[in-house]
Amino acid sequence: MALSHGLRAAWSKPLISKDGEVLGTFAMYYAKPHSPTDSELQLIEEAGHISRIAIEREHAQQALAKALEDLNKKYPGAAVQIAEFQATL
Secondary structure (H helix, E strand, O other): OOHHHOOOEEEEEEEEOOOOOEEEEEEEEEOOOOOOOHHHHHHHHHHHHHHHHHHHHHHHHHHHHHHHHHHHHHOOOHHHHHHHHHHOO
16 A cells, blocks of 8 residues: 555654553655655654643643533632633743
């Protein structure tokens, strides 16, 4: 299948969270046989690090929104007060 799309080389690196969870992969594809250079390995490492930070931040923001929603169901208005307080930080 890869050959039918003109791909002759590919390599990827998993994105692993600080908790050991697989978040995804970063992949590179080439039209000709190719091994990654040191520069490309460095690039994929740095891009992967930035991607992990962004993904984990999104997960944390989703968890915070869910926690505030749950809190507001138990204690109406409490989440608004917390959000207002957070806005001052």
